[in-house]
Amino acid sequence: MKAPEQYDPSKSTSKSSMSPPSIQPSAKSPAIPVGTPTITQTHKRTAQAEKKPFAWQFLLPKYWGIWLLFAISLPMIYLPLRWQFWLGRKVGILIYKVTGSRRRDTLINLKLAFPEKPEVERELMAKQVFVNQGIGVFETLCAWFRPNVFTRTVSISGLQHLVNAQKEGRPVILLGAHYTMLDLGGLFCAQFFPLDCMYRTQNNPLLDWFIYNGRTNIFGTQISSRDMRGLVNSIKSKHVIWYSPDQDYGLKQGVVAPFFGVPAATITASRRMAKLGSKDKPPAVMALHTYRQTPDNLPRGKRPHYHLTITPELDNYPSNNEIADATRVNELLEGLIRIDATQWMWFHRRFKNGPDGRTGIYK
DSSP states (O other): OOOOOOOOGGGOSOTTOOOOOOOOOOSSSOOOOTTOOOOOGGGSOOOOOOOOOOOGGGGSGGGHHHHHHHHHHGGGGGSOHHHHHHHHHHHHHHHHHHOHHHHHHHHHHHHHHOTTSOHHHHHHHHHHHHHHHHHHHHHHHHHHHOGGGGTTOEEEEOHHHHHHHHHTTOOEEEEOOOBTTTTHHHHHHHTTSOOEEEEOOOSSHHHHHHHHHHHTTTOSOEEETTOHHHHHHHHHTTOEEEEOOOSOOOSTTEEEEEETTEEEEEEOHHHHHTTSSOSSSOOEEEEEEEEEEOOSSOOTTOOOEEEEEEOOOOTTOSOSOHHHHHHHHHHHHHHHHGGGGGGBOTTSOTTSOOTTOOGGGGO
């Protein structure tokens, strides 16, 4: 089984790309840096989130396509991981070839973010984004329905930052990003600490039902982006909350700040969240990075390895300048994304809103 041509970030001609972290998985347990505080009993999750009820409207013909996709995909998650990764690569390449608009959007984004790279290198990057996303589909389904398949495949660094904040009785806001690992990153986090997550309701009710219920096995509470009361309750309860501010939601709730050197609409919700805690024990804001390390072809018996990175707490955040705060968050996330830029979802229209509007660039 020959793997598709793959973009290798370590061979990039750009000096702006960061090298992947050095990962040395343990054969017996997750690799945690020496000196990391032990998670106490108070950090452990104590309740199972309630699932959304099934609606009979989900049996209508307009939902049959989703049912068919799940019927085809779910049995495949019981294949060996190396087979799933091979299938994921094939699915990713297929989607890259048949979805012209997504491919075009990805190439436009990469050209804006990496103008110094040759066009052929950006094309390889774009293809690898879809390959990683194809693998991510199987990873997410396994995270929902077969989580034990990833036992002893993850290491973590920076956990002490989160644990120390929790020991001080402070809530934690983890600034994530839309990596192609999707919910597998949440599953790995849950091996070390319980966490809630912010989410946007899907436009398709059946897809939303599948995603929400799949995540109940991972997250403690799923907080709708419109549920301010739920967010306040989680912060007052000193929970860890995963929030991803890396997409373009327009300028009604955001400002223009540079992202990969491009002026882009940047949501400022994280700084508002950081103001919701008590004055004496405000939320600690830090970033989370999830990274997949796999060989091009997983040989028989070889397991993938994943690494989580939690950055130190942002000091003096939020400040009195929302543009400076947005720029700071973008720079933090950009530095993490550059570890392997192809593991981030470049097919979203990240730069559609700018200082003078630029929706037309995607047409």
